[in-house]
Structures are given as C-alpha cells and as structure tokens.
Amino acid sequence: EAGVTQFPSHSVIEKGQTVTLRCDPISGHDNLYWYRRVMGKEIKFLLHFVKESKQDESGMPNNRFLAERTGGTYSTLKVQPAELEDSGVYFCASSQRRGNEQFFGPGTRLTVL
Amino acid sequence: ELKVEQNPLFLSMQEGKNYTIYCNYSTTSDRLYWYRQDPGKSLESLFVLLSNGAVKQEGRLMASLDTKARLSTLHITAAVHDLSATYFCAVARTGNQFYFGTGTSLTVIP
Numbered sequence: 128e129a130g131v132t133q134f135p136s137h138s139v140i141e142k143g144q145t146v147t148l149r150c151d152p153i154s155g156h157d158n159l160y161w162y163r164r165v166m167g168k169e170i171k172f173l174l175h176f177v178k179e180s181k182q183d184e185s186g187m188p189n190n191r192f193l194a195e196r197t198g199g200t201y202s203t204l205k206v207q208p209a210e211l212e213d214s215g216v217y218f219c220a221s222s223q224r225r226g227n228e229q230f231f232g233p234g235t236r237l238t239v240l
Numbered sequence: 241e242l243k244v245e246q247n248p249l250f251l252s253m254q255e256g257k258n259y260t261i262y263c264n265y266s267t268t269s270d271r272l273y274w275y276r277q278d279p280g281k282s283l284e285s286l287f288v289l290l291s292n293g294a295v296k297q298e299g300r301l302m303a304s305l306d307t308k309a310r311l312s313t314l315h316i317t318a319a320v321h322d323l324s325a326t327y328f329c330a331v332a333r334t335g336n337q338f339y340f341g342t343g344t345s346l347t348v349i350p
Contacts, residue, residue, distance in 0.1 A: 130282060158336070169244065170328065170340035183337065218283070225336050228273070231283035 129153070131232035133219050139238045145207040148235045152201070152221030158182075159202050160222075160229060161194060165215040173217075176202060177225070209239045242267050244331050246341025253319050254349050261314040261344045263329035269339075271332040272312050274303050276325045277343075283328065286314075319348045 132151045140146050152159045161173040173192070174184040178199035187194070191210070196202040206213055216236050220229040243266040253259050263272070271290055275283040287296045289305035289312060296303050300323065302315045312329055326345045330338040 136280070160338075162338070162340075164340075167249075167342070169246075169342045170330075170338075172337045172339070175336065186337070220283075220338075222336075226270075226332075228285060228288060229338060230285070231275070233280060233282045 131219055131221050131230055133217075133232040133235050135235060136233065137236045137238075139240065140209055141240050142211055143208045145205065146209055146237060148204045148206075148217050148237070150202045150204070150219030150232060152219070153223075153230055156221035156223050156230075157199070158222040158225055158227075158229075159196060160220040161202070161204055162218040162220065163215050164218065164234075165212075170218060173204075206237075209237075211239050213237060214239045242269065242331060242333065242339045244329065244339050244341040246329055246344055248344060249342055250345050250347075252347045252349060253316075255320055256318050258318065259316050261316075261327055261329075261346075263312040263314070263341050265310050265312075265331045265339070267310075267333075268307070269331040269333050272305055273330040273332065273338070274301075274312070274314050275328045275330060277328065278325050286327075316346075321348045321350055324348045 134149045159176040164170040172186040175182045176196045193205045216234040218234045220231045222229045245264045274286040287303040292307040294305045328343045329341045
C-alpha cells in the first residue's frame with residue numbers, strides 16, 4: 128500500500144512569489160493534516176481536513192496560506208505571496224479515523240529567498 | 241496550548257553506549273507517539289503509548305510513559321550506527337491535533 132506522498136520534495140522561490148504544495152494521502156483516509164517545521168523548531172499543526180471539509184484550521188499562520196481538498200482526495204496548500212519566514216518543511220499526514228495514528232509524508236522543503 | 245519539551249536537541253553517542261531522550265508535556269493527553277525520521281524520508285511511527293506506566297520495546301529502543309509526571313522517555317540500549325536519525329515525540333489530545341517536541345538529532349559514532 129502506498130504511503131502519504133508529497134510534491135515537490137523541494138521548492139526554492141523568491142519572496143513575493145506563489146507556491147503550491149500537494150499531498151496525496153493514503154487511499155481511504157478521510158482525515159488529512161498539514162504541519163510545518165521551521166528550522167530548529169517543533170513541528171506545528173496547520174490544519175485538519177475531514178474529507179473535503181476543514182475541521183480545524185487554527186494553526187494556519189495568516190491569510191497568505193490557503194488549503195484545499197477538493198473531492199476529499201488530495202490536498203493542496205498554497206502560499207501567496209510567500210515571505211521569508213514561510214521557509215521550512217511542510218508535512219502532510221493522514222489517518223483513517225479521527226483519533227487514529229497519523230501517517231506522515233516525507234515533507235516538502237520550502238525555501239523562500 | 242499544550243507544550244511539549246524534548247531534550248536533548250542533539251545527541252552524539254558512541255556505539256555500544258546507552259542513552260535516554262526525554263519528552264515532557266504540559267497538560268493531560270490521550271496518547272503519546274514516538275517517531276523516527278531519516279533525512280528526506282517520512283516520519284516513521286515507532287511507538288504509541290496509551291496509558292500510565294505503558295512500556296514498549298522494539299529492538300534497542302524502549303519507550304515508557306508516566307502520565308502523572310507528564311513524561312515519556314525513549315531509551316536507547318547499546319546504540320548502533322543504524323539508529324542515527326531524528327526522533328520526535330508527539331502528544332495527541334481529543335481534538336486529534338498532534339503537538340510535537342523539537343526533535344532529537346541522534347548521531348551514533350562508530
């Protein structure tokens with residue numbers, strides 16, 4: 128069974144540009160999460176989807192971040208316009224049911240110059 | 241907000257030695273996880289600890305949970321080079337959001 132996949136693995140963009148990250152959860156997992164790790168800090172929660180609905184977006188840093196999960200399958204996280212402090216590793220995770228173990232993808236390393 | 245403190249941040253140890261990674265959290269939780277991450281790879285689940293006094297072992301790694309002290313430990317016995325990785329603890333609450341520690345970057349030196 129394929130695990131959680133993320134694309135791209137790395138992205139280097141300039142301040143002010145737009146970047147879209149993609150996450151494909153494990154098939155059949157209704158719950159999808161986005162997390163971010165800024166250099167040297169802890170991995171922090173961004174938001175949680177149940178199917179196509181946003182269940183909790185309390186961790187989204189500001190309105191430059193937009194997450195979608197159309198059709199309840201893959202999800203995208205768009206940063207527009209990107210700022211220097213957005214640099215970090217963005218992880219996606221999925222779980223079959225709320226409260227179950229979360230399975231993580233390898234992350235997308237975003238560098239904003 | 242639930243806070244999770246993990247230490248040390250960096251750990252360099254010789255093969256064959258023992259060491260412990262600590263994970264403290266600030267409020268009650270439902271579950272505690274330990275993950276391992278190799279460079280460029282996914283976070284791999286190592287242990288799930290559900291109740292006070294829980295102890296789980298896999299190979300040279302042993303994890304324990306003391307919910308009264310809000311403390312979990314990951315003990316490494318007779319370290320080998322293959323254990324070099326970054327280890328994270330994560331605490332989960334009813335809302336399902338995970339709260340992570342800062343991670344411990346472990347390097348085992350031959």
